[in-house]
Amino acid sequence: MKNIFFLISIFFIGCNSSTENNVKEHISKVNNNGEVVFKANCATCHKPAENYVGPALQGVLKRWESKELLYAFVKNSQEVIGRNAYAKKLFEEYKQSPMLPYPNLSDEDIEGVLNYCDTYK
Numbered sequence: 789m790k791n792i793f794f795l796i797s798i799f800f801i802g803c804n805s806s807t808e809n810n811v812k813e814h815i816s817k818v819n820n821n822g823e824v825v826f827k828a829n830c831a832t833c834h835k836p837a838e839n840y841v842g843p844a845l846q847g848v849l850k851r852w853e854s855k856e857l858l859y860a861f862v863k864n865s866q867e868v869i870g871r872n873a874y875a876k877k878l879f880e881e882y883k884q885s886p887m888l889p890y891p892n893l894s895d896e897d898i899e900g901v902l903n904y905c906d907t908y909k
């Protein structure tokens with residue numbers, strides 16, 4: 789009986805480490821794509837770690853009350869500026885230069901860009 793439990797736990801340990809590897813692989817793919825998306829769409833106005841035409845994007849998620857709101861802002865900043873005080877303040881701080889809307893970016897693309905900026909050195 790003890791042996792069966794032993795085998796079962798080995799089996800689960802085996803499964804766990806392979807899911808972890810899959811997750812890591814997935815994150816690094818998203819990151820790679822993030823660099824491409826960032827350089828193609830965002831780099832004219834943003835730098836990962838310095839303010840430029842727009843704010844530095846490193847750690848930006850912490851400045852927003854939710855990920856959903858931040859993603860909505862990237863897809864259509866003007867719409868969010870109309871209903872959120874933080875976005876409005878930011879827009880005014882940046883001398884009312886509007887950020888372009890990106891309705892075609894998926895949540896995964898945006899996540900990739902933010903991951904790329906967060907890990908940029």
Ligand code: HEC
Binds near residue numbers: 826862884898
């Ligand atoms: C034409 C210039 C321009 C481009 C291109 C641009 N942005 Fe922006 N971005 C801005 C400006 C300016 C702001 C400050 C808010 C405002 O003025 O609307 C901003 C704000 C932001 C913020 C909020 C920053 C904070 O401190 O909370 C995020 C996130 C962001 N941009 C992401 C992106 C991403 C992702 C892309 C590419 C897909 C992108 N931006 C492309 C100009 C730009």
